[in-house]
Amino acid sequence: YAKKHGLPMLENVCLPRLGVTKTILDELAPKEDPCNFKDNSERLNWIIDMTIAYPKGEAPNALILMFSMGKFPPIHIHYRVFNIQNVPRDENGLTKWMYDRYVEKEAMLDHFYNTGVFAKDGKETVDTDKLGSFIYVIFYSLWMWWLALYVYAPIFSLLSWKLIFIIMFCYVLYFTYDFIKYFRDFAP
Incomplete structure (x- = not known):
């Protein structure tokens, strides 16, 4: 799709969702119309651009995070904040701005997977949230029970x-294999 439409070829990120972004900006960003008397205090004023990098490029599931006992490598997050006034509102300007951000994300992730850090200071790590993972597993266990x-x-x-027993046995075997694979790949 990217090659056909002359867009940058990205391997670590997907192409941006321009239609959704344009709709959100049109609806939630402060209007530039001077006759707009609606209170702009509840409007969108900032865009937070987050890039998340997982160890070895594989996102862990909640059980892996919960049972890793802190042995799972940290998940890295890089974020930037943009004032909504500095983001172009016309379609061509927004398209260029979004693609520029995603090309930057591609370069950051490529650098991360080659060196292990986003930036020189390397202060983007986030510790594993064991309580959050536990709550996630409990919630989805109850949901699956229902x-x-x-x-x-x-x-x-x-x-x-x-x-039914054969299907469940195959699922348990697969889950066990996946669980062991994670710990074998990320063992210190």
Whole structure:
């Protein structure tokens, strides 16, 4: 798609969502109309540009973060803040501005995956949130229990117990393999 439309070829990030960004800016950013008497205090005044880099380029799941006991490498975050007044509002200007940001992100991530840091100071690390990971796992476990009870149970009632056991056994084997793979890859 990028090559066909003459856009930059990005490997570490996706192309930006221009339509969504334009809609958000049109709706939430302060209007430049002097006759606009609506209170602009609740309007969008800043854009926070975040770039997240995962160790070895693989995003961990919550169970891995929770059970790694602090052994999982830190997740790196780089952010910048832009005043909304400095962001172009016309379609061509916004398109160029967005693509420039994403080309910068591509260069930052490429540098990160080659050197291990975003910038020279290397102060972008964030420790693993074990409590947040635990709450995440509990929430989704309860959600899956509800789905199993009210959605999957009627479907599974049409299958034999042997087939259900084989499906669950395969899932447990896959989960165990994935879990062990993470710890083997990121072991100190």
